[in-house]
Amino acid sequence: MKKALLFLVLAMLLSICTTAIAADSYTIALITMDSMDQHWLKVKAGAEEAVAELVAAGNDVKLVFDAPSTKVDSVVQASMVENQITNKADAIMVAPMDAEALAPAIEAVYDAGIPMILIDTLANTKKFQVIYQTDNGAAARTAAQELGKLLGGKGKIAIINAQAGSQTTMTREGDFRDEMAKAFPDIEIVGVQYCDGDKQKALNYAEDFMMQTPDLAGFYACNEGSTVGTGNAVDQAGKAGTIKVVGFDFSDEVKDLVERGVIQATMVQNPWVMGNEGVKAAWKLINGEKIADEEAFVVDTGVTVATKENLKDIK
Amino acid sequence: MNQAAAKPTMNKRRKISRQTRQIVSTAGALLVLAIVFTIANPNFISSMNILNILKQATPIIIIAIGQTFVLITSGIDLSIGSVIACSGIVAAICMRAGWPVWLSMIAGLLFGAGVGVLNGVLIVYGKLPAFIATMGTMTTIRGLALFLTQGIPIGSLPKSFTQIGTQRNWLFNVPNQVWIMFILAVIFGFVLAKTKVGRYTYAMGSNYEATRLSGVNVNQTLIIVYTISAFLAAWAGMIMTANVISAAPTAGDGYELDAVASSVIGGASTLGGEGIVPGTVLGALVIATLRNGLNLSGASPFIQKMIIGIVIIGAVFIDRFRRND
Amino acid sequence: MGDLLAELIDISKSFPGVKALDHVNFDLKPGEVHALVGENGSGKSTLMKILSGVYTKDEGKIIVNGQEVEFQNPRAAQDMGICIIHQELNLCRHLSIAENIYLGREPYQGLFVNQRKQIEDTRKILKRLDVDLDPTTRVSELTVSKQQMVEIGKAISTNAKIIIMDEPTSALTIKEIDELFKIIHVLKQEGHGIIYISHRLDELASIADRVTVIRDGQHIITMDYKDTTQEKIIRYMVGRELKEKFPRIKTQAGEIIFEVKNLTARKAVKNVSFQVREGEILGIAGLMGAGRTETVRAIFGADKKESGQLFLHGKEIHIHKPLEAIEAGVFCVPEDRKRDGLCISMPVYQNATLPNMEKVTVNGIVNTRKEIAIAEEMINELTIKTPTVSQTVKNLSGGNQQKVVVGKWLVKPAHVILFDEPTRGIDVGAKVDIYNLMNDLKKKGIGVAFVSSELPEILGMADRIVVMCEGRVTAELDASEASQELIMQYATQYM
Structure with missing residues (x-):
């Protein structure tokens, strides 16, 4: 049994070596x-x-x-x-x-x-x-413009981000905030939560934001998981269309939510x-x-x- | 030779109260949290938010009940998070293949139970420590989840399936998933407290060898315990998949530790022999309430993590302290 | 002999709901062995825990070397030269003898432990005790008795003047006990005072100078050993006259109930055969490591058998695991009740019904009322002292715990009950209760076999005696022909 195992391992190693050597590619x-x-x-x-x-x-x-x-x-x-x-x-x-x-x-x-x-x-x-x-910064500024226009330049919004500590998602949050402050000074960002890309967590956080701020007007979600979770939360709360959602990234689920009018816009990278x-x-x-x-x-x-x-x- | 306590004392009362005390103290903690958070934000106590908390706690409560069984035998089940993901995926694949919703769910649940049997067999007949066996299946099943989906979440699930998570019920407007959780908690609370399997679970955690020498089929019981844990994880997988209408291979990552934390706050001991289902349910509610309340009070997400960590340590510390005195 | 080493005056101590000690007096002179005896639960351990700083007293005075002291913790007591050697030894098994003796007090040379000095000092201590051991030996390689000597060495290395020994001989063979007593004599001559706690009253004759009896938390009497007898001591301990230490009853031995033929298991049991008859108690004698426990465990299915046959009422039975033994009506009361017999953190009634779930469950659902009824019957029948059936077993005394272990097997019909050291570490009164119980079983026609390391018990209770040595049966004796000398001769046949 042990011998057979050893042989197997050796055989595998050997095959890896030969492909590495033989491949003139x-x-x-x-x-x-x-x-x-x-x-x-x-x-x-x-x-x-x-x-x-x-x-x-x-x-x-x-x-x-x-x-x-x-x-x-x-x-x-x-x-x-x-x-x-x-x-x-x-x-x-x-x-x-x-x-x-x-x-x-x-x-x-x-x-x-x-x-x-x-x-x-x-x-x-x-x-x-x-x-x-x-250019995540540029994309985030576009997202801010979209959400700002959807809200008519005023109201309270919350951010559902993915990971604190990831350069990409932090840029998406930071440049969004900067652009909002500059272009739509009457829009107030009430808070941010980090869901680690976990859809269930994003859903929970979005629910809590809606509870914390009953007159919440919009969400900005910073990646695919956050966008799907946030969209479902808004949908389940029966506020599809009332609370505007601008997301990031694209998937079948995001597509479905956009189709149903829960998510108004999402930034699709290439x-x-x-x-x-x-x-x-x-x-x-x-x-x-x-x-x-x-x-x-x-x-x-x-x-x-x-x-x-x-x-x-x-x- | 414990001469002191052998003499007449008020032990009947103490024995009963040890469990009630655990429930009362955890419920008390919950009440204190509720008062504090209501002061911080009156919306906290609204029925809508209470339903939110129940809904948010549901998957954790369900898996924590299973983890409590395992912890009582002085084991641990690390594979829960992966089972959540993979059972959801199995059900989703079946639905996409055109199976009826109920049959697909049974497939997902059976898959979960199967992983539990595997865990049990590895521990009992493979003689692996629970930590290692379930760590192995954790990685394997996560890999299987990724392989089955090729990394892409499965969406577009039938409406009748997604309703098991979100549709609000005629009774008190409570979402279906909360009722499912409640029914599972009652069933498995009964199994633990009132059945032979439950009694053997405690006995094995208290003294494995003495239990074996008393003629208990310890192997079978241990396999049942791990099967219960994985079966409940599969239920959580169904509900989480229905909640976000997406079976993601990444779902449930790290949830096993939330389950351990809930059980432990609710009075289970990682050393085995102790733990009750009502305590665990309350323990999970403490964590969910804490998260929800801190969100509602607008606390920084980074400070939230710190607070939750401190609460877990604090709860167990206070419990130890109280028990030793 | 001069001043007292230690004096405990009017010590009282209460635990919630219990007065564990009630104005107890005790003293210790240099160079004496003062035996402290009492039944389990009498308060002697509590008293020693107060003297060694584990508990604090509620009332009374502790005087050490003429000075009144208050111990807040064990360390304070150690600093005053008080050292306790527990039943369960506290050594680091993977360290050497020298490292254990100087653990936490290593001699340093600059930044490094001075290994040579440590070993040299240890050698001196071992020499003082007349023990022939290499200080660099790992403790895990030593026998229990040698480990105990290391503990004693550790005690005298701290210059402890007062050494408390709690049941030091419970795990030793006769030869090892002799060695221990030699060391105790050395310690006496050096002027140490020794407080000696033991259930084995017959040992006291060879070492005790004085003896103090405690019962129910009260000081009963202190007397010079030479002025007393074992019977008197027992009377003081129990508070009543024990008619007989070994209440043997006479019955006519009947037919063979249970037979073991050519049993071989692992390396410890070699070709063992014996029979258990109706109406008699079979004693299995031998030294530690003779394979008696292994034999019992193999029969019961707790360990694997290599070969051999078992017959119950003439029919062969096959036992591969405990469950099969139990289904056949062959039960076992294990040697170490805390390790193998009890779920210590669970209540009495749950321990009682653990092997009897079929009696209290319907479709897998437990009927607690039935459980409690069964447990209450057991408590009454075996006179188990517990406030309620819901009491955690942990809180019972050793004797009562043992009765729970026995009691759980009396719920369903038995053919054979194998007892392994049924009276180890329990007090005189509880021992007699266990003996009476064995007699009851014998009268009912249930096969009884018991393993014991205490020869008086074997001679007192067994009708027939099987002696084992090195995994083999070396003799089968009738009670009438057996004597301590004869048994010892067979028990050491291959040595």
Whole structure:
């Protein structure tokens, strides 16, 4: 029994080694924040399609996908990046969970001479070639404008955010607040809660806000989980349409809530484009081409404001 | 040789009151919280908000009852959170495949119970410590949830299913899920307090070897206990899925610890042998009330986390202190 | 001998609802062994806990070395040279002898423990006690008796003048007890005062200088040992005349009820065979580690059997787990009641019905009223002293706890009851109750077999005696032909 197990392990190790040696191909690694959120799956889908195109063109390229199993552990993510250096990936795409914690690993990739492409989120380093991201600040300002207009420039609103401590979601909250204060001074933000992307928690928090502030006029939710939870809370309280909801991200559930008029607008990123462009850039870099004249070049992949009207066009 | 207490004392009263005392003190804590939060925000005491608290506490109460069974045997069930997610997904997949809602729910619940049997078998026949066995299934089942969904939440569920969570009932306008919770609490409260399985559960936690040597089928009882825990987690999974109309593979992450906290506040001991269902229900309500009340008073979310942590430690500390004296 | 080492004057102590001690006096001279005896629950442990600082007294005076003292905690008592050696030893099993003796008081050289000094000092102490042990040996490798000697070494290393020994011989063999007594003599000669608590009155003859009897929290008498007899001491302890220490009854031995044939289990039980007959009590004698407990556990299905057969009324029965034994009517009262016999944190009635749930449940639902009725019957029949059936077993005295363990097997019909050390650590009165109970069973035609390490008990109660040594049966004796010497001879046959 033990021997058989040992043999199995050896066989597995051997097969890994041989594929690593035999493959005279190129490997592009993609490491996202998690493997569950639809956002990252779209990044992955975009990347896969770009790779498929390259393969169809006769290149021997493959994509390696990895992500921590929970949303909280940036140390695990950093070690995944380091593993890809060890595995001698030919280009690495990373969506850093934590700007500080991932910086050393990203620098290590760059210093090892491996093309380094960031996806979605910046890290605290300049040592990378290019980043494809949603300008979260710009998107948050758009969201503020949308909600402000929906409310006619006055009323009380609450924010349901995902993670305190994540650069992306904190920017979405911070720039939203700044824009609100500037453009709609009569709108009061009564509070914020962090639901860790858990829909049930977002639902509970939204209920509590409606109870705390009976004349609440609107919600701003900062990611997919928060948006779904908030939308359902408003729907169940029978206040669909009365309380305006502006969300972030897109999924079947979000789509459904927009269709039913519970959510008035949601900021849809273009994660597919991030993954797709990321792979194309990686291929260029592998082949010694340049993306831009400068290093650490920023490409904004933009957001689309999804509403009931344009819902059909959103993919 | 405990000579002191062997002599006549008021022990009949004390024995009865140990359980009542636990209920009274937890209920007292709940009352104090209610008064404080009502002062902070009068909306707190509105019937609407009380229903909200009950609704918000429902999944935690349900899983905490199961966890109480497990804690009494001096075990722990870490797989609850994953079972919540995966049983919801199993039911959702069945519904999307066109099965009737009731059949899909039975499938989800059976899946949960199956995980419980697996936990029990690993502990009893695999001789693994409960912590390790359920930690293993926790990760495995979470992985299964992700695999089954390929990471994408399953939405667009039939309306009749989502009603089990949210539809308000003709009776007192209480949402269905609260009634489900109430019925489960009564059933499993009865099982723990009044049946053979319940008695064996306490006996195993008090002294496993003496229970075995008394001819109790300890293996079978332990498997039943873990099955109850996972079965209740599956119920929580149904309700949470219905609440957000989405079976997410990430649902329930970390809920097992809320379940432990609720049980412990309600008088269960992680050392085994102690715990009662009414105490656990109140314990979960304390946590839910605290969260809701702090939200309503507009406390910073960061300070809320600190306060809840301190309350858990404080509740158990006070209990220890009182018991030792 | 000069001044008193310690004097306890008019000590009183109450616990909620109980007066545990009522104006008790006690003193200790240097160089003497002062035995403190009393039934379980008499208050002797409470008195010693007050002297060693575990409890604080309500009333009275404690004088140590001529000075009145107030102990707020055990540490304060230790500082005054009072040391208590408990029944359950308090050693760190994975540390060496020297490390244990100097635990928390290690000699330092700069930042580091001075290992050499620690070992050297330990060697000196062991030499003083005339114990031949290497100070670097791990405690886990020592026998219980040697561990006890380490505890004593620890006590004298702190310069303790007053050493309290609480049931020190309960886990020792006869040879080991002799060694312990030798050490006690050394301590006496060095001028230490020893307070000796024991249920084994026959031991006192070889060591006690004075004896104090406590009953129901009151001081009954203090006397020089040479002026008294065991019978007198027992009379003072019990407060009544015990007609007989061993109330044997005569019945005619009948046919074989239960037979064990060629039982082998693990390494401890080798090819054991014996029979239990109607109308007689079978005693199983031997030294610690002779395989007696293992035999009983294997029969009962608590441990695995390798081979062997069991016959009940001539029919072979198969027992793989306790449940099967119980269904066959073969019950076992285990050796260690707290470890194997009782759910200590549960009430008396729940312990009583644990193996009898079929009697109190309908469709798996427990009828508490029936449970309480069963438990109350048990309490009356066995004269278990408890305020109510809802009392937690933890709060009963050892003797009453033991009666609960026995009592839970009397609820359903039995064919054979195996008792393993049924009277260990319980007081004289409760012992007699247990003996009477065994007699009742014998009269009813139930097979009774009991394991005991106390030879007087074996000789006093058993009609037939099986002696074991090293896992084997070395002799089967009739009570009329047996004697302590003969049993010991067979019990040490392979040694």
